[in-house]
Amino acid sequence: MEILLLNILNGLSWGMLLFLIAVGLTTVFGVLGVLNFAHGSLFMLGAYLCMQTMQLFDSFWLGLLIGPLCAVFVGLLIEKFLLKRVYGRDVSFQLLLTFAVLLILDDAVRVIWGSGYHVVEPPAILNGIISVAGQDYPVYRLFLVLIGPLIGGLLWAFFHYTKWGKIIRAASFDNIMAEGVGINVPLIYTSVFALGTWLAALGGALAAPQQSLIPSMGEKIIIESFIVVVVGGMGSFPGAFVGALMLGLLESFGTVFAGRMQMAIPYILLAVILLVKPTGLFRKGV
């Protein structure tokens, strides 16, 4: 019973991180039509920038605030100078361009911060162990389980109740029509990419105290976020949530029932969903 509960908590905390990454990825895809290979690298960049800010100001919360904002600046440069030129081009060019960005970001981080591990301490208030059903459990993971739905809820409210959110949804459904009624679509594209970058980098900053920082940390998470996005339905907001939780829980329980083959679970999930329901669990629409 305790094992069950711990696995659920582990699955949820990992799932919530995945959700933050995947929701940015799926929103960018839904609006811009580009599947961003470099999204995982922006996650990684967020973690490193959070660490750097923490070293300067000695505060995790400032790192969480400033780190992702610095990453957004990088994201804006990427959209303005690179992505802008491949909208409407063939998928292979878009994938390869964002793959090139991934290579550049990963190696640049390696040059700046070195290829070794870095560790980020959680803030004192979250740095401890709490007893869950008689088992010791890190407080920080519980914090992740709570912060995921919080950010998800805020985003959902933003998309549904604010003017900007509605404009973005309109542009994702039909960008030509949106342009026709006077919406500045290129500006929307830039802002959506900035939002996606912020979400990825925030995910990275939140993940920093939970895992060691290495330049390749984005490569594992990008493939899993691809899976979440495809499973949930490309461009779907609720899909990203459900897909991320499914994958998080499956992986967490996989260590119990699949042993070494646990590594294959995400890919099996991807294949099964694509075969049964190629468009994913949810329809497009942020």
Added chain:
Amino acid sequence: MMKLLRHKLFGPTVLAVLLFFAPLIISTYSVMILSEILIMGLMAISFNLLLGYTGLLSFGQGAFFGLGAYCAALMLQAGYQNLFLILLVGMLASLLASLVVGFFSVRLDEIFFAMITLGFGMLFFSIAHNWLDVTGGSDGLPVFVLPSLSLLGNEITFYEPTRMYYLVFGIVLLGLVLLWLIVHSPFGLILKAMRENKQRVSFVGGNVRLLRIVAFAISGAFTGLAGVLFCLFNSMATPEFMHWSFSAKPVIMSIIGGTGVFLGPLFGAGIFFVLEQIIIQYTENWMLFLGIVLVPIVLFFPQGVFGTLRNKIFKQGVK
């Protein structure tokens, strides 16, 4: 004279002759690089049968490459020394695997096809990485004894890099000739028609799904052949061959070289390795510079470096 230059077999013939005599001029180290270029070129051209001709972006070709490599390593470890048997088994195993993967994947298009092939590729990677008893896990399978060939009563071995080069050259040349014939056959024409408009192909009675599976299987089989060669060349089969970052290589090479030209991906492979050799002389951060080089290629060479240059020189449009 210009007529001879424009003949479609002129360029490839010159290239083949140059490659044949290359080991006489260049260093042993360069011969090894050239072997690698040829092997990866075969993989990239097989991949381009899907991307350039059929319009399918596969992101899991590493699985078939790795499967060929593992077949070769396992057979050599078990004591099977016959070169042709190893090549044949490696190709057949990849053919079967790509039939299965193709059967499930080809109903999807564009990004969905890329994602499901990526998923299947990583599934193979997970198996290779974790099935310790058979694949040796993350260490991979080393190869100690290379197959030999008896020719006119002589036993030819391939431990010497130049001999390995001629083995690679011979097999890759054979593979490319076969692929060229396939691409220029009526079947190749249907593939192009599907790339342009698969609905019309099905309206005139073409079985799009079956045709795509066949294309995927042919591509997989030749990718497996490249994998066998790479295992012999490298004396090693590792799970890394099946990882998605390895599957990205033929994508990069094809787009660098140009997907609209048959030999484009081979040139892409050449540019890729020459760049790598130049860059690693100056810096360890080869990936950073690869990324920096890729960006302008993607942005400014829509038909790849080779394709764009060829069109500039001969002023001919893309087919």
